[in-house]
Amino acid sequence: MKLISAIIKPFKLEDVRESLAEAGIDGMTVTEVKGFGRQRGHTELYRGAEYQVDFLPKVKLEIAAQAEQVDRILDVLMSVAHTGRVGDGKVFVMDLEQVVRIRTGETDMEAI
Numbered sequence: 708m709k710l711i712s713a714i715i716k717p718f719k720l721e722d723v724r725e726s727l728a729e730a731g732i733d734g735m736t737v738t739e740v741k742g743f744g745r746q747r748g749h750t751e752l753y754r755g756a757e758y759q760v761d762f763l764p765k766v767k768l769e770i771a772a773q774a775e776q777v778d779r780i781l782d783v784l785m786s787v788a789h790t791g792r793v794g795d796g797k798v799f800v801m802d803l804e805q806v807v808r809i810r811t812g813e814t815d816m817e818a819i
Contacts, residue, residue, distance in 0.1 A: 708803040708815060709777050713768040714742065715788040715796040720766050726787045727770075730779050734819065736769040745793060763794065771803055771819050 715723060720737065727735065741762035772780060777800060784798050808818035 708806065708819070709772055709774055710801045710803040711768075711770045711772060711777065711780055711784075712799045712801070713770075713784050713788070713796060714740070714765050714798075715768065715784070716790065716794065717764055717766045719788045719790075720768075723768070723784065723787050726783045727780065730783050732770060732772065732776065732780055732783075734771070738767045738769075740765050740767045744797070765796065771806060773816060773819070 713723075717739070724735070727733075742765055743761060743763055768784075770780060781798060781800075789795055805815065806818040807814050811818075
């Protein structure tokens with residue numbers, strides 16, 4: 708089992724969700740987050756005053772999946788979330804040792 712965490716631009720969320728559903732991936736957790744990478748934020752103008760925005764709004768997706776599904780998920784994320792501009796995001800793939808569904812007590816793949 709693997710846990711895939713992807714940080715993407717917020718306006719790409721719905722396209723990614725639809726594409727993952729079409730690929731047979733139906734469960735994920737979405738969190739609104741802020742951060743920066745190489746782009747280091749940007750400056751904005753508000754009521755005539757310029758100010759620095761250090762942390763940019765992003766969306767974090769977390770997907771628990773079978774190891775065999777990882778390549779399909781990565782293909783979707785890489786193709787759909789890609790804009791070609793700085794700040795497209797990152798994808799992290801980690802081993803997932805155990806999963807338990809609280810309601811039923813099912814474990815591991817049955818819980819996903």
